[in-house]
Amino acid sequence: MVDAEAEKKRLSFKDALINKYSLDEDEELCFIQTIHISRSAEHKGCHGQSEHFHKKVLTLDSCGINCAGTDGEIASTCPNIEELDLAKNNLSDFQEVMQIISQLHKLEFLNLSENCLSQRIYDFGPFVEDHCKDAMSSIKKLVLNNTSVPLETVYSLLNYLTGVQDLYLSLNGYDTVPIASEKYTNIRNLGINKHSIKQWDEIGKLGFAFPKLTALWMSDCPLENIVPSEITQQFPSLKSLSLNDTQLNSWEDIDALKEFPALTDVSLMGIPLLSEYSDPVRRQLLIARLPKIQKLNKTNVTQDEREDAERFFIRHHMDDDNPPSRYLELVQTHGMLDRLADVNLRPKESAMISFIFDDQPLFKQEINLMQTTTSLKRYLGESIGIPPPGFRMFYKDVDFCYGLEEMVFGARKLYRYNMKDGDEIHVWSR
16 A cells, blocks of 8 residues: 555656646547647657657756656657756656666756755666666766755766766755765866855865866855965866855965966956955956956956056055065066056045026035936935926036936936036926
């Protein structure tokens, strides 16, 4: 009785495929009677083939799948699948996962995200039949985000999925990294965002496990430091590194990025170290410190921008008692530069503005330039007794003869108009 109940709750890959994609007999009969033709031979398949036989892309996310089904039925139903999405199902046993994979010899992309695959497995040998081992090398991109899969299991899995180049392990709660007994030289790109690792020593173990890694995405995590001592050995081929929203708070961590032999693309948005600077200053300081970087925060660094940043860096540190070593390097390149006038690059936060309503002076008031155009328009509507759709607003820079600029972008903050004391805002009723 218990076995029968358990069998009733099993939902196989093929069952989910039929439930999602196939017409049942009643629907097919209704379809035939309505338009007076039978389903085409192509739809039914040739020589008894499944109608899914030629499918290359299959999406079965959130279908409740918890098992592979009868051995061989996937291979006979849809053997040509190249991309398979099984996210958000109820797969919890890697034996079922391996049974699915072993029947899809052309599979290149597999998404298993949000299945609970927390088994710690050191050898997948018992799950894989000898004649299936070679077929498993077709998978190139493997997604295991938010599956709680242990890294020991990932290492063991990669011994059989030897073709994987792109590996995604985000949201798995890792706080340490086990040492891999082998090197997985096929892995090129690794996504491991939102982990719980704080120390670089743990991250370095990933480099030793994946020595040919060219891209590492590691954002939104509590990483506190970068230790440069072994970076050359850990990540000899890394070209792209994302460290957005980490807890890096030292210029030594930034300088450590220079130790990556091949690194040319780095993202460092949202780190505490840079929170006190405006966006332009952040970018200039980073570009000047990182001479090999060609792309910063997903934006290319031009030669002119680099030269401007390096000159800014010299002036920024020229009064320091103990300037960074990069300062001395740049002085040798550009020489000792003249001091510029002290310029505050932060946007102005308020200004005294004259308001003109239908060509008549209305009032003069200090306004908050950090508010949006929509917010100011709402305030003015209350002041003049006309709802915002009933009037238009125009900005006038009194020092220039460019006329009036209509303020049509509601989300635009007022400081972006470069408003200053004495400028005017003209309000015209429609």
